[in-house]
Amino acid sequence: MIQPADRRDADGDELSRLRRRVAELEEQHLNATDAVIGAEAAAAQARRDIEDIFHQLHVREEELKELKGLLGFELDTPLEEIVPALGGGSRPLGRSARRRSVRSKPRR
Amino acid sequence: MLTIRSWTDPPALVRSLARRLRRVGHRALAGDESITHIQVVVLPPKADLKVSPPSEATRASIDRARAELLSVEVTTHGPPIDRLTIDTGVLCVFVLDGAELEPEALSTLVNVFDENPDLEMAYGDAAARAAVDSDGEFDLDGDGGSDGPWLLPGFSPDRLADQFYLGHLVALRPHGFASDDQFDLRLTAAAARTVAHVPVPLYRPAPDVGTWEPERCEQYEQWPLPAVPDADLPLLSVVIPTNGSSRVLDRGPVRLVEQALCSVLTSRYPRIEIVVVVTPGSPDNLAGRLHAIVAGQPATGRTLMLVNDDRPFNFSNACNRGAVHSTGELLVFLNDDTEVIDVDWLRYLVHHARKPEVGAVGARLLYEDGRVQHSGIWSRGGHPTHRYEGWPGDAAGYRGALRAAQNCLAVTGACLAVERSKFDLVGGYSPVFPNSYNDVDLCLKLWDRGYRTVVEPRAELHHFEASTRDPSITDDDLAALHDRWRWRLNHDPFDNPNHTAERSEEWPLPAEPSHSAADDLQPRFWPLDPIGHVGPDRRVSSRSRPSKAAATRCLAAADTERRPSATSARISSWIRRKPGRRPT
Numbered sequence: 001m002i003q004p005a006d007r008r009d010a011d012g013d014e015l016s017r018l019r020r021r022v023a024e025l026e027e028q029h030l031n032a033t034d035a036v037i038g039a040e041a042a043a044a045q046a047r048r049d050i051e052d053i054f055h056q057l058h059v060r061e062e063e064l065k066e067l068k069g070l071l072g073f074e075l076d077t078p079l080e081e082i083v084p085a086l087g088g089g090s091r092p093l094g095r096s097a098r099r100r101s102v103r104s105k106p107r108r
Numbered sequence: 109m110l111t112i113r114s115w116t117d118p119p120a121l122v123r124s125l126a127r128r129l130r131r132v133g134h135r136a137l138a139g140d141e142s143i144t145h146i147q148v149v150v151l152p153p154k155a156d157l158k159v160s161p162p163s164e165a166t167r168a169s170i171d172r173a174r175a176e177l178l179s180v181e182v183t184t185h186g187p188p189i190d191r192l193t194i195d196t197g198v199l200c201v202f203v204l205d206g207a208e209l210e211p212e213a214l215s216t217l218v219n220v221f222d223e224n225p226d227l228e229m230a231y232g233d234a235a236a237r238a239a240v241d242s243d244g245e246f247d248l249d250g251d252g253g254s255d256g257p258w259l260l261p262g263f264s265p266d267r268l269a270d271q272f273y274l275g276h277l278v279a280l281r282p283h284g285f286a287s288d289d290q291f292d293l294r295l296t297a298a299a300a301r302t303v304a305h306v307p308v309p310l311y312r313p314a315p316d317v318g319t320w321e322p323e324r325c326e327q328y329e330q331w332p333l334p335a336v337p338d339a340d341l342p343l344l345s346v347v348i349p350t351n352g353s354s355r356v357l358d359r360g361p362v363r364l365v366e367q368a369l370c371s372v373l374t375s376r377y378p379r380i381e382i383v384v385v386v387t388p389g390s391p392d393n394l395a396g397r398l399h400a401i402v403a404g405q406p407a408t409g410r411t412l413m414l415v416n417d418d419r420p421f422n423f424s425n426a427c428n429r430g431a432v433h434s435t436g437e438l439l440v441f442l443n444d445d446t447e448v449i450d451v452d453w454l455r456y457l458v459h460h461a462r463k464p465e466v467g468a469v470g471a472r473l474l475y476e477d478g479r480v481q482h483s484g485i486w487s488r489g490g491h492p493t494h495r496y497e498g499w500p501g502d503a504a505g506y507r508g509a510l511r512a513a514q515n516c517l518a519v520t521g522a523c524l525a526v527e528r529s530k531f532d533l534v535g536g537y538s539p540v541f542p543n544s545y546n547d548v549d550l551c552l553k554l555w556d557r558g559y560r561t562v563v564e565p566r567a568e569l570h571h572f573e574a575s576t577r578d579p580s581i582t583d584d585d586l587a588a589l590h591d592r593w594r595w596r597l598n599h600d601p602f603d604n605p606n607h608t609a610e611r612s613e614e615w616p617l618p619a620e621p622s623h624s625a626a627d628d629l630q631p632r633f634w635p636l637d638p639i640g641h642v643g644p645d646r647r648v649s650s651r652s653r654p655s656k657a658a659a660t661r662c663l664a665a666a667d668t669e670r671r672p673s674a675t676s677a678r679i680s681s682w683i684r685r686k687p688g689r690r691p692t
Contacts, residue, residue: 026432027425034535037553041592048595 202293203311204276210235213310217279220304224633228281229300231274232310233604234258258313258507259604261514262632263303266460266562268294270512277311305632307605333452333459338378342462344454345381345436345528346372349417349426350444352390357572358476364444364572365394369401369412371448371569377455379409385430387417423521424537424546431528431536438462439531443522445572446473453567457525460513460562467559468526468551470519471567472510474501481571483509484516484563485548487600490590492518492548513564516602521547522571530559544585552593601632 199221201214213232221227236257258275267273272294280296350365365384372382384398395414402412415433417426427441438461440454450456453471460469473482478501482494495516496505504511521537524547534553537546551561590597 023429023432027428030428030432030532030536031539032535033532034538034540034553037535037556038538038540038549038592041553041556045590045592045594 200280202278202280204313207234207276208312209277210310210312213277216306216308216310220306221279221281224302224304226302227304227633228302229297230279230304230306231260231277232306233260233308233606234275234277235309235312257309257606259307259606260305260507261509261604262305262601264515264602265298266466266560267512267514268298270514271508272297273507273512275311276313302633307632333455336455336459341378341455341458342437343379343381343435344377344438344440344458345383345431345434346440346442347383347385347427347430347434348372348442348444349385349387349423349430350390350394351387351421352394353444355445355572363397366397366401368442368444368446368448369398370405371446372442373402373405373407373410374451375448375454376451377458380454381411381413381434381436383413383415383430383434385415385417385426387421387426388419422539422542424539424541427521427546428536428539431531437528438525439528440523440525441521443571446522447570447572449474449568449570450566453569454525456564456567460564461525461527465558465560466562467530467554467557468519468524468547468561470516470525470561470563471523471569472563472565473520473522473569473571473573476570476572480510481573482520482522483565484514484561485518485520485551486603487517487597488603490594490597491586492545492589492597494520510565513562513566514602515560516563517561517596517600518548518551519561519563521550522573523567523569524550526550526554530554530557533557540588541585544582545589549589549592552596555596605632 199214199218201217203209216232217230220230234257260273260275264273274297278293278297280300348365348368352363352365354361354363356362369382369384372380382402386394398412398414402410413433415430417429419425430441431439438458440457457469457471460466470482470484472480475481480496480499480501480503482497483505484495485492486495487493496503496510499505499510534550534557536550538549538553541549555561
C-alpha cells in the first residue's frame with residue numbers, strides 16, 4: 001500500500017525525532033554509567049589513601065613505642081613527663097620557650 | 109629432592125649447571141615449604157620450545173651424564189624421570205642450557221609459590237650476562253661488554269603469541285600437564301591463569317643465547333592473522349570527531365578529515381560505517397565534500413554518516429555522540445589528523461578486540477617523519493606517557509617491545525578499537541576529561557571490569573599529532589585522573605619497577621637501581637586485582653575472570669606490598685648482599 005507523500009514525510013520526521021531522542025537517552029545513559037564507575041573508582045582510591053595513612057600512622061606509632069620502650073616509658077606517658085627525664089628541666093615546655101624568647105630580645 | 113633433566117648436550121649441562129645447582133637446590137629445599145621436589149629441566153636453544161622425549165641414543169648419553177653428575181654433585185635422587193609426569197608438591201623450572209642460576213633463585217621461586225597456592229607460573233629478571241665479578245657474584249653495572257640486565261615487564265599474555273619474552277627461566281607448578289609425546293612451553297605459559305613476575309635477577313643468561321634470545325628479529329613469529337571470511341567479520345563503525353581544520357604537511361596543505369576519510373576508505377575490510385562527528389567551527393561545505401569523497405570511491409561496503417555536535421568542544425562527548433549514532437558491533441575511534449598506512453589495520457585491531465577478555469586495542473602511530481609517536485602508554489611516576497615516543501620507526505625497542513603485540517596500561521584515543529558492548533558497559537568516554545586522559549580513563553575503566561588493553565604494532569597509521577587542538581595538558585587534567593586511578597598509575601604492571609622516568613629502557617643502564625624501597629620488588633601477579641567494584645555484570649570469560657580465591661590472593665598480595673613478607677625480607681637481604689645495590 002502506497003502512503004501519500006505528506007504522510008510519509010510526517011512519519012519520517014517523527015521517526016527522525018524518535019531516533020534523536022533515543023540517541024540523547026543513550027548518551028545520558030553512557031554519562032550516568034561513567035559517573036557511577038568514576039565514583040566507584042574515586043571511592044576505591046580514597047579507601048586506599050586512608051589505608052595508606054593508617055598504615056603510616058601505625059608505623060609511626062610502632063616507632064614511637066619502640067623509642068619509648070628504649071627510654072623505659074609506657075606508650076601513654078605524656079610527652080611532658082618524658083622531656084624532663086631527658087634533661088629538659090622540670091619547667092613546662094611553653095614556659096621555657098618563653099624565657100628563651102625574652103632573653104633573645106635585644107637590650108636597649 | 110632436586111632432579112635435573114636435560115634435553116641438551118650433556119657436557120654442556122655439566123658445565124653450566126653442576127657448579128651451582130647443589131648449593132642452590134639445597135638452599136631452596138632447606139625450609140619446611142610445601143614444595144618438596146624441584147625439577148630443573150634444561151632445554152636446548154629451540155625456537156619452538158617444544159620438548160619431546162629424548163631418543164634412545166640421547167637417553168643413554170644423558171644417563172652417562174647423570175652418572176657423572178651424581179659423582180660430581182650428588183644432587184640427584186630417586187629414579188630417573190622419563191616424562192613430565194609430575195606429582196603435586198613439585199616445582200618445575202625450565203632453564204635454557206648455559207644459563208646460570210643465581211644462588212637465591214630457586215629459594216625465591218619456592219617462596220613465591222609457597223605463599224601463593226594458586227600460582228601456576230613465575231618468571232623473573234636476568235642479571236647482566238657478561239658482568240660477572242671475579243668471585244662469581246652478580247654485578248648490575250653491566251661493565252665489561254655486557255648488554256645490561258634483562259628487566260622484563262609484567263605478564264603480558266597477548267605478547268606471548270608474538271614473542272616468548274619470558275627469558276631463559278620459567279617456573280611452573282605443573283597441574284597435570286603430563287604429556288606422552290611433546291610438551292610446548294610457549295602454549296603452557298600462554299595458558300597459565302595465575303602468573304607472577306619476580307622483578308629481581310634470578311639467573312644469568314646463557315653466553316650463547318641461541319634462539320631463545322628475544323631481541324633477535326627471527327624470534328618474532330608474528331603469527332599470521334587467522335583467515336576469517338569476510339562474511340564473518342562484523343560491521344565496524346569508525347568514529348571521527350572533527351572541526352574540519354586544515355594543515356600544511358610536508359606534502360602540502362590538506363584538510364585533515366578528508367585525508368583521514370580517504371585513507372580509511374582504502375582499508376581492506378568488508379563493511380565499514382564511517383561516522384564523522386562535526387564539531388563547532390567546521391566549514392559549511394564539509395558535509396558535501398565528504399559525501400562526494402565516499403560516492404567517488406570504487407569500493408563497496410562503505411557508508412558515511414554525519415552527526416552534528418553543537419556543544420562546546422569536548423572530545424569525550426563528541427566520541428560518545430558518534431558511538432550512539434553508529435550501528436557497528438565494533439567501534440574504532442579515530443582522530444581526524446591520522447592517516448592509515450597499513451590497509452589491514454582494521455583486521456589486526458578486530459582480531460584482538462573480539463577476544464572476550466580484551467577491551468581497548470590500539471595501533472602504532474608514527475609522526476609524519478616516521479618517528480614513533482605512540483606504541484602504547486605506560487605510567488612513569490604516576491604520569492601516563494607514550495612509550496618510545498620519538499624513537500626511530502624501525503627500532504625494535506627494549507627487548508623487542510616495539511615489534512610484538514602486547515598488553516599495556518592504556519592506548520591513545522587517536523586510534524582506539526573496542527567492542528560496543530564493552531564500551532557501553534563502562535559508560536564510554538568520560539566527559540570529566542574533555543581534552544586529555546579520556547583514553548587512559550577509558551582503558552582503566554575497561555581494565556577494572558576485567559578487560560585488558562592491547563597495542564598492535566602491525567596496525568600502523570600516521571598521526572599528525574595535536575594539529576587540531578591544544579596539546580598542552582594542565583595539572584587539573586592529571587589531578588582528575590589521579591582522583592580515580594592514582595593507585596593504578598603508581599604501579600604500572602607492564603613496566604618493570606627498576607625502570608623509571610629518569611632511567612628508561614635505553615642503554616646503558618646506570619649502576620644504581622632506581623627503586624626507592626625493597627617493597628617495589630615484590631612479585632607482581634596476574635590477573636591484576638581490580639581497583640573498584642566488580643559487579644555481577646562483568647562480561648569476561650571464565651579464563652580471565654579471577655576466582656574468589658585468586659581475588660583474595662591478589663588483594664592479599666596488594667596488602668603485602670605495604671607489609672613486607674618473608675619473601676620480601678629474603679629478597680631485600682639478597683639485594684643488600686649484592687655490591688652496589690643498596691635500597692635508598
